[in-house]
Amino acid sequence: MAIDDSLATGQRSLGDPAHDYPLWPPLTSGCPRTSTEDVSYPVEVDYAYDKADPAALFSPVRARGGLERWAPLLPPLPAPGLGEGATPLVEIEPGVYVKDESRNPTWSHKDRLNRCTTSAAVGVGAPGIAVASSGNHGASAAAYAARAGLPCVVFTGPDTPPAVDAFLNAYGAVVLPVPWEARWPLLRLVVERLGLHPVSNLTTTHTGHAYGPEGYKTVAYEIFQDVGVPSAVFVPTGYGELLFGVWKGFEELRRLGLADRVPRVFACESAASGALHRAFAEGAPAAHVTVGASEAYSIASPVSGYRGVLAVRASGGRALLVDDRQLADAQGELARAGLWTELSAAAGLAGLRSLGGQAPEDGPVVCVSTSSGFKDKGMGTHRTAPATPTWEEVERRLRAAGIAG
Template identity: 80%
Template sequence: MLLTPDSLATAQRSLGDPALDYPLLPPLTTGCPRTGTEDVAYPLELDYAYDKVDTAALFAPAAARTGLERWAPLLPPLLAPGLGEGATPLVEIAPGVHVKDESRNPTWSHKDRLNRCTTSAALAVGARGIAVASSGNHGASAAAYAARAGLRCVVFAGPDLPPAVDSFLTAYGAVVLPVPWEARWPLMRQAVERYGLHPVSNLTATHTGHPYGPEGYKTVAYEIFQDVGTPAAVFVPTGYGELLYGVWKGFTELHRLGLADRVPRIHSCESAAGAPLATAIGRGVPAARVEVGATSAYSIASPVGGYRGVVALRESGGRALTLSDRQLAEARAELARNGLWAELSAAAGLAGLRSLDASELPDDGPLVCISTSSGFKDREVGRRATAPVAPEWPEVERRLRAAGLAD
């Protein structure tokens, strides 16, 4: 089923049983109906007519690579107008260590790649608007793409919604509803059912999310490949595991199409305050629920994981890394010393790499850390960090000496 001449997407396929497929529409946002249980919902992915991909044209060097249109044949039909998402820089911060800076997307996070695809799905099914449960990057991005597409957006946020993110959401005209964390998904389900909204975040007990969303994240892998070829390993900040899965699938497609000679190891980088993916891997189960402890890395502090992450780690030979706030803060400071202002959660990729000994790092290619979003999204943004200085030279000199600038 082809909705546009550009997209080669053909069907939705179950990750619970790859032999099961479904039509491309409607998107099955509650997971595979034939493999799910009360405890585990299995996500779906999209399948494509890979034999029809013109690899020479699609992966040829491009002078201007902005917007997911660049990769349209290997994406769901892009019905929603874009904002120039993608084509983010790959910055080498040390010999052989690169950072994919996703803060350069239109709403300053990787979520723009996902929401271009999910908002397109909302248009495809004729929804009047979209609904999302988020207190950060996902909500801000969903609100922007909904506004661009002429759709309403309802955001069920947490009670501690950062003021900067609240302003971001409101600027796009979103309906912002801060509620207790445990109430977000149940209330969102009711809004979807009663008001004809299209859900662009999770509805199930374990994480399935939207089947179209992670397809947008494949483009991160395509861009890395064009910049440095196949890396030895990719370190991915991980909450629900959608970005992790998308990056893995992108490299898998590159290998399937004969462009890459292998798939790199894909490592998940979670907050140790929760780490549902590491828990699932340790228990040998498809997905896990955990209690989340205190952490400032709110964007990746997830109480529930999903099967996508398990697949990405298992198939790539990656590791489930867990990180303390201290390790995240050290990585964020290292990024800042290299001119990159990252959200604490966004520094998890570099923190994951730095958590390994040199002997544990592969040497068969470059190492890539994904930095998912701007430091603007952190909770402390908006609080004044610098005290005023008296307009007198002795005080200025004292500050300069304290900063280590004295001769």
């Protein structure tokens, strides 16, 4: 794909759309004009929408994976991809669909983001990539850096699951487990002193990378191709980047004349944190919270960002809190439907069930499932007890499972 395929024109402040910036370099610390010491406002990528060809972009022919499929409505993609996207939409009951993002190359939604952020690093000629991550984001960044031939430094926490640590090392990343609170200061030093391109947040409240959430718009594009515009989308939420990307994707479909509305977007957060929920309760653009104990480490975030507030408010959705029991129930329900998900990834379905759980009359609902069960902390610790090789033992176990009478 040629860089010129992109219709991206620049970057625009979400804090005040009157403030815009050139497309390059990508802003990795939010809008410098509207942000304060307390709140950092992100920027988004703007496009020449009038030059887009909606009929060609959203033809009914389903393409193979790779974000280059959507190149005109994404930032430039000079970095090579891994066939990300084109994940299945699975109907688990009438009107309730699960968008299974575990089918991406590194088994999570983060591949859509990192195709864009790695391309930004390549575009500015960065000598490498730096990221602070507890799991999915780091593994994905390491894979896309390796694909682009760039070194990758990953600051992880002291309790990173062993399977995730092995995943990171497999891609040749420099993995540095440090105390959680040390990750951000060290990340900033690596960026400032070595010139590595940051693909993690650098600000007080979350802004993240300017280009990253643009990759998440493709989730909305694919849902639209499969079922049109659903009545609602339930999204596992930490910082809110996926939430924003899904909303913006549907908003672009409306802007291009392909859809007449945008679905309600529901943020589904861990009750152990709930920074976005707090921001709404306080009428604030972002909030800080103390994170409690939870196994849903991928979405247990101490800080939110303005992207999530904007997406939920503009769509008429809500910020929902789900606890570990609700998450485990949803994870079990997904497993019985044949979908093995990380505990955090089940937050979308848990959020739907917390509201009564049925598809509304005004259309189907979609629950995004973000990653594979491979990423859970307990992965690899369970061992099934060996069975004595006799019919009596086999029958006993089958009876216990309700299979034999």
